[in-house]
Amino acid sequence: MPEILFNAFSFLQKKLKANGFDHSNVTIDVPENHSVIDLIKSMDLDPDGIEAVFVNGKAGDFEYIIKDKDRIALIPPGTPGPHRLLLGIRPGDPIK
Amino acid sequence: MSKIIRINTKERTFNYSEPDEEFAGLGGRAFTSRMILKEVPATCHPLGKHNKLVFAPGLLAGTGAANSGRLSAGAKSPLTEGIKESNAGGLAAQKIARMGIKAIVLEDKPEDDKWFNIVIKKDSVEIIPAGDLKGKGTNETISKLWEKYGKTGVICVGQAGEQLMISASMQLADPNGRPGRAFGRGGLGAVLGSKNIKAIIIDDAGSKRVDIADKDAFTAANKIWSKALTDHPVSGEGLPAFGTAVLVNIINEAGAFPTKNFREGRFEHAHDISGEKLSETITERKGVVSEGCHPGCVIKCSQVYNDKDGNYLTSGFEYETIWAFGANTMIKDLDDIAVLDKLSDEYGLDTIEMGVTIGIAMEAGVVPWGDGKKAIELLEEVGKGSALGKIIGNGAAFTGKAYGIDRVPVVKRQSLPAYDPRATKGVGVTYATSPQGADHTAGYAVAPNILSVGGSEDPLKKGNNVEVSRNLQIATAAIDAAGLCLFVAFPVLDHENGVQLIVDLLNAQLGASLTTDDVVALGTQILKDEIEFNKLAGFTKKDDKLPEMFDDSFEPHNVKWGYTEQELSKTLDFK
Numbered sequence: 001m002p003e004i005l006f007n008a009f010s011f012l013q014k015k016l017k018a019n020g021f022d023h024s025n026v027t028i029d030v031p032e033n034h035s036v037i038d039l040i041k042s043m044d045l046d047p048d049g050i051e052a053v054f055v056n057g058k059a060g061d062f063e064y065i066i067k068d069k070d071r072i073a074l075i076p077p078g079t080p081g082p083h084r085l086l087l088g089i090r091p092g093d094p095i096k
Numbered sequence: 097m098s099k100i101i102r103i104n105t106k107e108r109t110f111n112y113s114e115p116d117e118e119f120a121g122l123g124g125r126a127f128t129s130r131m132i133l134k135e136v137p138a139t140c141h142p143l144g145k146h147n148k149l150v151f152a153p154g155l156l157a158g159t160g161a162a163n164s165g166r167l168s169a170g171a172k173s174p175l176t177e178g179i180k181e182s183n184a185g186g187l188a189a190q191k192i193a194r195m196g197i198k199a200i201v202l203e204d205k206p207e208d209d210k211w212f213n214i215v216i217k218k219d220s221v222e223i224i225p226a227g228d229l230k231g232k233g234t235n236e237t238i239s240k241l242w243e244k245y246g247k248t249g250v251i252c253v254g255q256a257g258e259q260l261m262i263s264a265s266m267q268l269a270d271p272n273g274r275p276g277r278a279f280g281r282g283g284l285g286a287v288l289g290s291k292n293i294k295a296i297i298i299d300d301a302g303s304k305r306v307d308i309a310d311k312d313a314f315t316a317a318n319k320i321w322s323k324a325l326t327d328h329p330v331s332g333e334g335l336p337a338f339g340t341a342v343l344v345n346i347i348n349e350a351g352a353f354p355t356k357n358f359r360e361g362r363f364e365h366a367h368d369i370s371g372e373k374l375s376e377t378i379t380e381r382k383g384v385v386s387e388g389c390h391p392g393c394v395i396k397c398s399q400v401y402n403d404k405d406g407n408y409l410t411s412g413f414e415y416e417t418i419w420a421f422g423a424n425t426m427i428k429d430l431d432d433i434a435v436l437d438k439l440s441d442e443y444g445l446d447t448i449e450m451g452v453t454i455g456i457a458m459e460a461g462v463v464p465w466g467d468g469k470k471a472i473e474l475l476e477e478v479g480k481g482s483a484l485g486k487i488i489g490n491g492a493a494f495t496g497k498a499y500g501i502d503r504v505p506v507v508k509r510q511s512l513p514a515y516d517p518r519a520t521k522g523v524g525v526t527y528a529t530s531p532q533g534a535d536h537t538a539g540y541a542v543a544p545n546i547l548s549v550g551g552s553e554d555p556l557k558k559g560n561n562v563e564v565s566r567n568l569q570i571a572t573a574a575i576d577a578a579g580l581c582l583f584v585a586f587p588v589l590d591h592e593n594g595v596q597l598i599v600d601l602l603n604a605q606l607g608a609s610l611t612t613d614d615v616v617a618l619g620t621q622i623l624k625d626e627i628e629f630n631k632l633a634g635f636t637k638k639d640d641k642l643p644e645m646f647d648d649s650f651e652p653h654n655v656k657w658g659y660t661e662q663e664l665s666k667t668l669d670f671k
């Protein structure tokens with residue numbers, strides 16, 4: 001089973017605590033072929049409440065299949081906008 | 097807003113004038129930068145009689161527009177020796193605007209060593225002896241002035257500005273009468289100090305709100321504007337809950353959190369100094385998690401941080417400050433970092449510059465890496481005015497020279513802030529090319545499609561980051577001119593009519609018919625003015641670069657900087 005280093009930030013920390021999970025620098029085992037979205041669901045988190053995932057320090061994909069020794073971090077909406085663009089979390093939305 | 101107050105600090109006289117056509121439509125940074133370009137000889141000594149210190153509220157200041165209480169201060173910077181605009185909250189901007197004052201300009205320089213305060217009221221200006229405030233920290237200065245004048249706007253210097261140190265800030269009274277807000281960057285406190293002015297008191301008693309050309313349209317636009325700010329997850333939830341320090345964990349995760357004087361991108365103890373930890377500590381100690389730095393702020397990213405015994409320690413504790421005194425110096429105790437922030441506010445020092453400078457002192461072995469208590473003692477030297485304190489108070493480049501350190505992260509002698517340029521290349525391009533010197537806020541605001549930026553950028557690659565930086569710098573300059581807090585950029589980015597909302601507010605207030613293109617043109621013009629001043633001061637494209645320490649590879653992503661002078665020269669190459 002892949003072993004990962006897991007983090008969740010901001011409002012997600014309270015939610016995870018309430019769901020009975022740790023959130024900071026935790027080592028956890030995930031099943032083979034588990035995607036980020038599977039991981040999110042396994043922690044009873046609502047995927048809509050998560051804006052971005054960092055996979056090994058880079059903004060990644062929710063469909064990404066987790067590998068052994070990955071570093072995964074979840075971020076809820078609320079990261080200051082310029083950083084979202086500059087960190088590659090999401091494209092700049094069109095402003096009409 | 098129509099009058100300009102000019103104060104001659106040598107003769108201790110003043111006069112009122114009307115702005116001429118060139119200045120009439122300008123506010124905030126657009127005003128200060130234009131005036132510095134037009135009236136200050138670019139090659140003058142920044143602490144000499146030819147430099148001027150200009151304060152101008154933004155165009156929306158004094159109206160009821162949410163988050164519009166920001167004040168610009170401009171001068172030739174004693175730190176960068178180029179043009180400087182610094183921007184701050186606090187009570188002053190709205191009060192200045194309500195008195196119908198477009199700008200306050202401090203000129204000339206005294207030949208004696210007497211110190212004065214300037215008291216500006218609705219129909220009067222007084223220049224009166226500073227008395228026993230000389231030598232006092234900003235906390236005591238503001239308290240005494242509030243005892244005497246009531247809840248006024250105060251802009252003042254502490255011991256650092258009095259000693260003309262080039263990292264000196266000017267501190268402003270926040271709504272609780274504390275020196276929690278600052279004109280931090282570029283050493284403008286030394287310019288106020290060079291004119292022997294301890295404090296400027298802004299008392300708007302008897303003034304009304306500023307005139308609004310179309311009141312109904314303004315009220316309607318402001319309603320949508322405030323809602324856009326409070327509905328957005330960043331400005332409505334993230335910033336009020338965690339302040340800007342919410343970025344500690346995120347930038348650390350991205351591997352862009354400069355640690356041990358920019359050696360690597362992750363700090364082992366980031367969690368201990370994170371926004372989440374900060375918020376938890378504040379709540380435990382019964383501080384205030386969220387407060388505004390001026391009336392009318394609906395985002396409220398500021399806070400009150402108490403010590404272990406529940407007594408007030410500091411406020412306005414920002415991401416950049418926590419990084420500078422934290423990861424950059426390897427100090428992991430939030431209380432030590434809070435004391436360093438408090439001392440910086442008290443002496444009137446730029447926290448980013450001081451954090452980087454302490455890092456340089458650690459490189460030199462003056463204090464050990466990660467030793468918070470020793471770092472506090474070192475900063476106290478600035479307040480004492482000792483020889484060591486004078487080295488530290490003059491910033492990172494000066495301290496690097498004093499100790500023969502070659503690893504000094506500055507551009508145009510100003511310290512780099514809290515985002516490593518190798519791992520966030522768009523920010524790095526701004527550091528290298530901004531006429532302000534290394535400055536993160538210079539390229540903070542994003543209005544992508546208006547400025548024709550599409551798609552997200554890979555922060556680790558060059559990609560379109562030159563274009564992104566250019567557009568961010570233009571948008572930021574325009575927001576500074578409007579007098580809006582830069583954090584409005586977060587919702588503006590996401591709201592489908594974000595920039596139009598700002599334009600609607602301006603049009604209703606001024607009775608104008610500006611378009612979003614005009615806003616872009618305004619931002620561009622500000623940058624052109626600033627680049628022109630720097631050129632006259634002797635800056636060339638060769639000054640638009642990062643120091644060679646950034647040629648080294650940077651973990652965890654193993655990236656280098658890698659931009660050539662030619663690539664960077666395209667950033668602000670306006671025709």
Ligand code: SF4
Pocket residue numbers: 163185387388389390393394395396397398581582583
């Ligand atoms: S969001 Fe923060 S910096 Fe901006 S006006 Fe409010 S308190 Fe001041």
